[in-house]
Amino acid sequence: MNPVMKFLHKTGSPAYFYWLSGRIIPWLWVVFAVLTTWGLYQAFFVAPSDYQQGESYRIIYIHVPAAWLSMMIYLMMAIFGAIGLIWRIRIAEILAISSAPIGAAFALIALITGAVWGKPTWGTYWVWDARLTSQLVLFFLYLGVMGLHSAIDEPRKAARAAAMLALVGVVNLPIIHYSVEWWNTLHQGTTIKIIGESKMPSSMLFPLLLMAVATKFYFGAALLSRARNRLLDQDRRRGWVAKSIREQRL
Amino acid sequence: MNAFFSLLKRDLLLAVRSRAEALQPLFFLLVVVTLFPLGLGPGPALLAKIAVGVIWIAALLASTLSLDKLFRADFEDGSLEQFLTSGHSLSLLALAKIIAHWLSTGLPIVLFSPLLAIWLNLPHEALPVLVKSLLLGTPIFSLIGAIGAALTVGLRQGGQLLALLIFPLLIPVLILATGAVSAATDNLESSAYLLWMAAYAVLMLTLAPFACAASLRISLS
Numbered sequence: 001m002n003p004v005m006k007f008l009h010k011t012g013s014p015a016y017f018y019w020l021s022g023r024i025i026p027w028l029w030v031v032f033a034v035l036t037t038w039g040l041y042q043a044f045f046v047a048p049s050d051y052q053q054g055e056s057y058r059i060i061y062i063h064v065p066a067a068w069l070s071m072m073i074y075l076m077m078a079i080f081g082a083i084g085l086i087w088r089i090r091i092a093e094i095l096a097i098s099s100a101p102i103g104a105a106f107a108l109i110a111l112i113t114g115a116v117w118g119k120p121t122w123g124t125y126w127v128w129d130a131r132l133t134s135q136l137v138l139f140f141l142y143l144g145v146m147g148l149h150s151a152i153d154e155p156r157k158a159a160r161a162a163a164m165l166a167l168v169g170v171v172n173l174p175i176i177h178y179s180v181e182w183w184n185t186l187h188q189g190t191t192i193k194i195i196g197e198s199k200m201p202s203s204m205l206f207p208l209l210l211m212a213v214a215t216k217f218y219f220g221a222a223l224l225s226r227a228r229n230r231l232l233d234q235d236r237r238r239g240w241v242a243k244s245i246r247e248q249r250l
Numbered sequence: 251m252n253a254f255f256s257l258l259k260r261d262l263l264l265a266v267r268s269r270a271e272a273l274q275p276l277f278f279l280l281v282v283v284t285l286f287p288l289g290l291g292p293g294p295a296l297l298a299k300i301a302v303g304v305i306w307i308a309a310l311l312a313s314t315l316s317l318d319k320l321f322r323a324d325f326e327d328g329s330l331e332q333f334l335t336s337g338h339s340l341s342l343l344a345l346a347k348i349i350a351h352w353l354s355t356g357l358p359i360v361l362f363s364p365l366l367a368i369w370l371n372l373p374h375e376a377l378p379v380l381v382k383s384l385l386l387g388t389p390i391f392s393l394i395g396a397i398g399a400a401l402t403v404g405l406r407q408g409g410q411l412l413a414l415l416i417f418p419l420l421i422p423v424l425i426l427a428t429g430a431v432s433a434a435t436d437n438l439e440s441s442a443y444l445l446w447m448a449a450y451a452v453l454m455l456t457l458a459p460f461a462c463a464a465s466l467r468i469s470l471s
Contacts, residue, residue, distance in 0.1 A: 161468050169418075179421065235345055
């Protein structure tokens with residue numbers, strides 16, 4: 001068996017996953033704390049004021065990473081869900097459903113910070129702009145996944161149904177996004193490009209990238225913590241939990 | 251294929267035999283549309299402006315109302331488990347149920363839409379586009395809705411949850427359809443919107459039956 005498959009097989013075992021994630025989580029928190037402190041310092045003290053928006057633009061250092069992350073988490077959730085559905089790997093199912101509340105939270109953060117920024121800049125808290133609307137729809141999609149999951153009592157069935165819905169959502173998401181874009185747009189065009197020159201000076205961009213990376217570490221830590229709790233809750237009568245307690249590994 | 255046609259025939263026959271139940275979504279649609287002029291005032295200019303949105307949202311609500319029942323009866327009397335164990339392709343059987351659902355609820359909505367358009371004072375030149383958009387859009391409601399119905403089939407509070415699951419997914423249909431009709435009202439070309447809707451309908455026609463079958467398997471496990 002090649003090393004990658006071996007690793008996947010091993011992490012698929014609840015006991016090993018529980019142990020491994022317990023080892024990884026503290027490091028994720030440390031990296032998150034360091035990057036966030038550095039990023040926020042850069043964002044608030046080093047990055048220059050905007051010549052048009054003054055200081056209010058600084059909210060993008062929260063808003064943009066949260067919006068990016070909320071979209072990435074949906075994709076991750078669908079990928080975990082697909083892995084769980086196809087190979088019947090329980091850890092993947094647990095990771096998929098554990099992603100949903102975190103993604104919903106970041107979608108909400110992006111919406112709220114966007115509203116706070118919109119008031120001084122656009123003069124209103126809410127407009128039916130394309131990107132705001134797709135973010136709101138994304139939030140509703142998360143709510144749907146969470147709602148379906150909580151409506152089904154049997155944990156594995158609930159996780160698989162939620163994963164299925166996440167997959168259906170991920171197929172539709174680009175269609176929803178572009179149809180909403182077509183419908184109405186007021187939002188500024190894309191400033192940051194992976195290919196080609198970004199329309200943002202590097203002194204402003206650097207803290208944003210730091211924060212974007214920092215939030216990914218937060219996601220990793222929060223996801224693994226949630227998954228561990230869920231796993232422990234589901235497996236509380238299983239042998240490996242008792243064994244771990246005896247060996248004082250919990 | 252035989253199983254497909256016999257299931258289609260059975261579901262249509264059931265719809266014909268219990269006419270009152272099958273026509274509920276249509277009556278619901280008519281009642282909801284009636285409420286709008288009563289609530290917003292009968293001014294023809296205002297009604298013409300909101301007509302397409304009202305018709306489409308009412309159609310969306312009416313379809314969702316009936317989707318909740320799509321698999322419920324078969325689930326309760328055990329037929330659904332028989333489909334699963336019958337050895338026939340579950341996707342094909344799901345497709346038969348979806349088509350039967352569209353024929354019994356979507357098609358009546360399309361047929362009655364000219365009446366609604368007259369009620370709401372929709373400009374005459376927009377009427378053909380409204381009918382075409384409904385003809386393309388209501389099957390998408392049935393197709394995507396069937397996935398939601400399959401996922402919520404065994405649940406107690408299925409109806410509201412179903413709405414929460416599928417409304418966000420149906421937003422593109424609403425946008426494209428109202429875009430098409432608004433363009434036609436302004437004497438602009440609406441075929442781009444309709445072609446996009448057709449593309450979406452075809453995509454969902456190919457994918458939804460499989461997703462629906464997989465969801466049924468999960469719900470019955």
